[in-house]
Amino acid sequence: MKVCTACNRTYTDKTLNFCLEDGSPLIEKRDEAPPTLFMNQPRVTDQTSWKNVDTSQPWQNASNIQPASPTFPAAFKSADQTLPVISLILGVSGVLLSFCCFAGIPLGAAAMITAFLGMNNAGKDPLKYSGRGLAIGGLVLGAIAFLISMLMFLIGIVSG
Numbered sequence: 294m295k296v297c298t299a300c301n302r303t304y305t306d307k308t309l310n311f312c313l314e315d316g317s318p319l320i321e322k323r324d325e326a327p328p329t330l331f332m333n334q335p336r337v338t339d340q341t342s343w344k345n346v347d348t349s350q351p352w353q354n355a356s357n358i359q360p361a362s363p364t365f366p367a368a369f370k371s372a373d374q375t376l377p378v379i380s381l382i383l384g385v386s387g388v389l390l391s392f393c394c395f396a397g398i399p400l401g402a403a404a405m406i407t408a409f410l411g412m413n414n415a416g417k418d419p420l421k422y423s424g425r426g427l428a429i430g431g432l433v434l435g436a437i438a439f440l441i442s443m444l445m446f447l448i449g450i451v452s453g
Contacts, residue, residue, distance in 0.1 A: 295319035376411035377424030377431060380404045384434025388441065397442030404435025 295304045299317035311318055383404035391397025411428035414421075 294322045296322045372419075372421060372423035373414075374411075374422075374424035374427060376407050376414060376422075377427035380406075380408035380411055380431025380435065381427050382431075383407065384431040384438060387438025388434055391438045391441040391445065395442045395446055397438035398446070401435040401437070401439030401442065404431045404438065408432035408435060 295307070295309060296302070297304075297312035297315070297317050297319055299315050300312060302312060302314060303322065304313075304319060309319055381404075383400050387397040387400030387404055390400065408428040408431040411422070411431070412425055415423055415425045415428065
């Protein structure tokens with residue numbers, strides 16, 4: 294990608310050398326280098342046992358081979374799903390209780406708030422937080438519970 298030195302327009306055509314608008318020379322825009330990835334230290338092997346191994350036919354000396362124990366990086370740790378699960382529980386409770394009493398109003402509102410917070414956390418830091426689908430389910434059920442309770446409340450006022 295090339296950038297104009299005067300007007301800062303960007304061009305993807307690598308063959309251009311001058312800006313099409315003002316004729317200023319274009320310079321090559323270099324992307325930032327990706328961040329350095331730090332890996333764990335390499336596994337230390339026992340080099341003393343290599344003296345007894347016949348390296349001309351390594352497939353015949355399988356008795357000396359020991360399986361490596363798997364190590365999992367921090368990315369495979371389970372992410373926090375607390376708020377989405379709470380929003381789903383509140384949404385289901387709100388729908389079930391919206392027909393007998395007006396509990397769908399506070400439960401539905403609480404489900405929508407916790408679902409919004411859960412989706413916000415999952416969007417900002419997906420390695421630490423997850424459960425976006427649970428939060429969407431809690432949001433939908435919370436809205437349904439809130440609307441059913443409000444409808445029952447309005448029907449009660451009108452018929453009352």
